[in-house]
Structures are given as structure tokens and as C-alpha cells.
Amino acid sequence: MFADQISQIKAKGIAEGKRLLRIFVYLWVLLALFSIHKSIVLNEPNLLFHQGFALINAWVLAKVMLTAEMFNIGDNLNHKPLIYPIVFKSAIFSMILMSFYIIEETLIGLWHGKTAMDSIPDIGGGSLKGMLVVGVMMFVVLMPFFALKEIGRAIGEDKLHELFFAQRTKAIPLQSEVSR
Secondary structure, three states: OOOHHHHHHHHHHHHHHHHHHHHHHHHHHHHHHHHHHHHHHHHOHHHHHHHHHHHHHHHHHHEEEEEEEEEOHHHHOOOOOOHHHHHHHHHHHHHHHHHHHHHHHHHHHHHHHOOHHHHHHOHHOOOOOHHHHHHHHHHHHHHHHHHHHHHHHHHHHHHHHHHHHHOOOOOOHHHHHHHH
């Protein structure tokens, strides 16, 4: 009995670890690309330094996303066409990630002795319009992430993994072609 409970806890831990790793890798790639773009545009010499921050931010934001997912945000849309939960979750999670990034940067600034106003990060140049553009970019880049999650939920994670990573010798017919 005790061994079964331990194995169930271990299996759940491994599954949650894999979910966290997927979220982390996706966010790290995005944040690393944003960091590279910013370094090139602003002609900043410390590209490797910024990649370290991208790595740390991706880890923190992945944990935030995993925690937010535990609250089943948008799961009430699971019976709707896939576009609804994809768009809704992308919008909500982009706002959550932007909010946590602002809070994190503000707390770091306060830790270093800055005032609260001086600590707020200059996202998108610091203007409301710039922050809105960054928020829209986050919304758009989260859409493929949630699209794959929702498709996996609809057809099954194993089937999605098989479609992406299994060797195929012939084209897989669509469901409508099979039923004919």
C-alpha cells in the first residue's frame, strides 16, 4: 500500500517535472530570442549576460505558468471549439507573465535601493504603447504553445507526440477519410 502511494507520488512528480520543463524550454527560447533582438537593436555588448537573465526569467515564469495552470484557467471553455481556449489562455497568460515580470523587476529595483517608480521596468521603452506592444507580442507567441496543448488534450498527448516524433512510413489519413 505504502509502496503504491510512493510510486503514484513519484509518477505525478515526474509528469509535473516534464510539464515544467516543456514550459521552461518554450519560454527560454522566446526570452532568449527577445534578448538577442534587444541586444542587437540597442547595440549592447553583453549578450551572454542577458542570456543568463533570459534563462532565470524563463525558469521563474515557467513556475508561475505551471502554478496558474493548476487553477484551471480557461478550462470552462474546453467544450468550445479549440480557438476559444487557445485565444483566451494566450491572453490571460500573457497578462499574468507581464504582471509577474513587472513585479519581479520592481522588487529587484527596490532591493537595490531604487524607489518604486524607478524600479518599474522600461518594457517597450517604458510607455503605455510600448508595454501594450510587448503584451500583444507575448499573446501571439503564446498561441502556438496553447494550440499544441489544446490539440494534445483533444486528440490525446500520445497521439500528438506520435504525430510529431514517430517515424511515419505513409501519410496518416484524416479521420473523415477513414470513415468513408
